[in-house]
Each structure stands twice: as structure tokens, then as C-alpha cells.
Amino acid sequence: MNTKLLIFLFFLVSCSTVKKSNKSDLFSQEEKTKDSLILSSRNLKNIPDLSEYKARYLDLSNNAIDHLDEAKMPKNLLELNLSNNKLSGDIKIFELNKLEKLNISSNKIRRVFLKYCIKNINLSSNNLIDILTNCVEDRPNMMDTLNISNNNELSNILRFSPSVYKKIYRKEIKNDLPLVWSFEVPIKN
Structure with missing residues (x-):
């Protein structure tokens, strides 16, 4: 037998013994109960x-x-970091009702729709033009921080009350006017 044939046969045998990994089994059974899942910098194109x-x-x-697919998320999630991905268009979060901290900064998101109030939100460095949340004005300072910085197309007129947040970071939005809830803006004739 020649050497090339032996090497080829060895390669075939070694390839057949390599266990094929299941993409959905990112962690062991024991790790499924852990408090934190770190899947950053894995070149994922979809949420597993x-x-x-x-x-x-x-x-x-x-x-x-x-794409954000809530159905694939852990149900008791408190913190979600999706920063520096390729999210774009509209982002809707309607099912993650326990979420307290959300970071979706440095994407290309245009609109964000949130069914629930989230204490800390980082929406900086997107292409935002609109944010809609169910946070109501009669509970001022209920939420901690909102970061909408570096969204050059986002107006100071918002579709939620900015008073629900203790601190808002808003450097480099469309204008430097005070943030106001769209219901507070007088109607022009």
C-alpha cells in the first residue's frame, strides 16, 4: 500500500468517529439550570x-x-444583552414580562415596541425613530435608566412619558429640546 492511500484511510476512519454535535445542545443538561448563559462572540446568526x-x-x-425571537428565550429572563448584532427594523418585546435590563445597543433598529416596563434599557447607537412602551406617567421615577444616545433621527417627542425614568442619556439625538411625551405636545392648527 502506498503512503497516500494509508493517510486517506486514516482520515476517513478518524472522521467517522468524530461525534456530530447538535446545534441546539449548546450546554450540558446541568448547564440548562444555570443562572447565566454566555453566548457572546460565537458568530451566531440566529438565536438558538x-x-x-x-x-x-x-x-x-x-x-x-x-432577528429577535422571544419564543426561543428562557421564560424567567431578567437580563438580555443583544448589543453589537445585526438587528434592524422593528423590535417587539411582548412576552418577556420579567425582563428588568435590556441592552440592544449598536444595532440598526428603527422602532422599539415594549409591552412591559423595563427598568434599565440601552438603545444607544441604533437608527431609532420611535419608541413605544406601556410605562405610564402616573408612576414617575419607577424605572432607572434609559439610554437613547447616538440615534440621530430620534426626536425629542416620545410616545411614552420620559418622567418614568430616573435618568435618561440622550446625547446626539435629533435635537437638544427637552424630552416630552407626545400627549404633552400642543396640537397645531
């Missing part, structure tokens, strides 16, 4: 199905994810 995981913190930052 993590709905059976018990994590309260999920880091999917620095990937190539272009």
Missing part, C-alpha cells in the same frame, strides 16, 4: 432555542443575529 433553560441572564452580544 433556549426556551427550556432556566437562565435569568442571557448574553448574545457580538454575534450576527438579525
